[in-house]
Amino acid sequence: MLTVIPELLDADTVRRVRDLIDAAQWVDGNVTSGHQSALAKRNLQLPEDCAEAKQAGQIVLDALGRSPLFIAAALPLKVFPPLFNSYAGGQAFGTHVDNAVRIQAGTGFRVRSDLSITVFLEEPESYDGGELTVETNFGVQRVKLAAGHAVLYPSSSLHRVEPVTRGRRVASFFWLQSMVRDDAARQMLFDLDSSIQALAEELGHDHAQVIRLTGVYHNLLRRWADA
Ligand SMILES: O=C(O)CCC(=O)C(=O)O
């Protein structure tokens, strides 16, 4: 299941992030790859410990924390500090699965990757290719979103970034450990939550059945969550 988070960053925030990262020193993207993905990956990234990446990453994290859609869909427990990548001149990232556990250099902070996130930081008209192609149970999905929009997808899925044949694709990408490890369970909670929100709008937040269903939501979360 893919979840699009429209306008995670507004235009001003995209500009602020781009001003920071465009001025930084980009390096070969294989610095963060596992062995298999290193063979498939041709791009540039900002080093994890680069000051501009940390500052821009904090802006992305702050936006995530303010997004009710992100919180409801991801049920985040631990988020790996956002990284930044860039593809141009035919660069691509071939089909791969993300490493199961990410360990932050220096701090040893560990995150099991349940969900992967891409935040698009360049307008889609300004480059050709660069679709994030994800193989899901419902077929292959190709994602290329407006600058500031984000997509969440299961880290367990095979995915790739198509070659960028014109212009430059810039994005933030990272992983998170969800309170609910199982994709299907997390999806059901998201569906239930979305329906409860809709019912609450229609019937009122204090309607007896809305209160009961909210209780069911929390009791399921209590059953399934690591916190
Ligand atoms: O740039 C992207 O959209 C995804 C990058 C990716 O798959 C990765 O770095 O593992």
Ligand SMILES: [Fe+2]
């Ligand atoms: Fe990946």
